[in-house]
Amino acid sequence: MGIKKKLGMGIATAALGISLVGGGTFAYFSDAEETNNTFAAGTLDLSVDPTTIVDVDNLKPGDVIFREFELINQGSLGISSVDLLTDYSVDDAQGDNTDDMGKHIKVLFLENGDKTDWNPIEGWDYNDIVSETTLYDLQNQTPDAVEDLESFWTWLFGGNGEDSGLAAGDNDQMYVAFEFVDNGQDQNEFQGDALNLTWTFDAQQEEGEQR
Structure with a gap:
């Protein structure tokens, strides 16, 4: 075997030996913490x-019922x-x-009083x-009871009504008038005859957000 080959094998063997020694003695510190x-x-x-x-009785055509x-x-x-x-x-x-x-039976109006505004052009907005809608027609509608139906004049001049939606812990005052x-x-x-009306108010959460 030539001298270069012998030296090459010796170097390789030495390098392997160093590698094994290093691998066998390598150590490190560690620490672990839990989160709840x-x-x-x-x-x-x-x-x-x-x-x-x-809840009224003895109604006759022309009667109007106002409630809050x-x-x-x-x-x-x-x-x-x-x-x-x-329904x-x-x-x-x-x-x-x-x-x-x-x-x-007509709903003359269903007003969200907390979102009613005042503007200098039209007065109370x-x-x-719901406005001037029979119960028959209202069956096929799903109006949003807490929507701010902002008019152009209220948008232009600003108003004191609340924004759409209903914050946690808050309440909206509603006014309704029916007419036979x-x-x-x-x-x-x-x-x-008796008409039995069921109004269901179906609440939806606010959109999710980055927390």
Whole structure:
């Protein structure tokens, strides 16, 4: 074997030996710490006060009923919207109805008073979520009860109404007026009848955010 080959093998062997020695004696310091983390979900809790808004009898065509109620956010999360869902049934006392009584009961207005504004051009800019709509037509609509329906003049001059939505711990004052419409025609088929209205206020949370 040539001298260069012998030297080469010797160097390789020495290098391997050093590598093994180094690998066998290498050490390091370490330290470990734990973290305690919590993901607690908030609550979405909308209530209506009072829960019965209208309970009247002996109605006749032409009567108007005005009521007040509150939408209250009792949860810990903000509410972005509250969809109003309408459902009703009619108890036909005489069994002779050819028309839907819901077509004769009109919501003159459903106003969110907290979002009503004043502007110097038009005066009060009532935030009417529903306006001049029969219960029959309202069945196919889902207005947002806490939306700020800002008019151009309110936007231009500014207003004192609240923004859309309902913050945690806040409440909105609502005003509603119903009318049993007198259409000037024969409405005798509705004598003794009762319309049972269910309004469901469906709250949606605010959008998520980076935390």
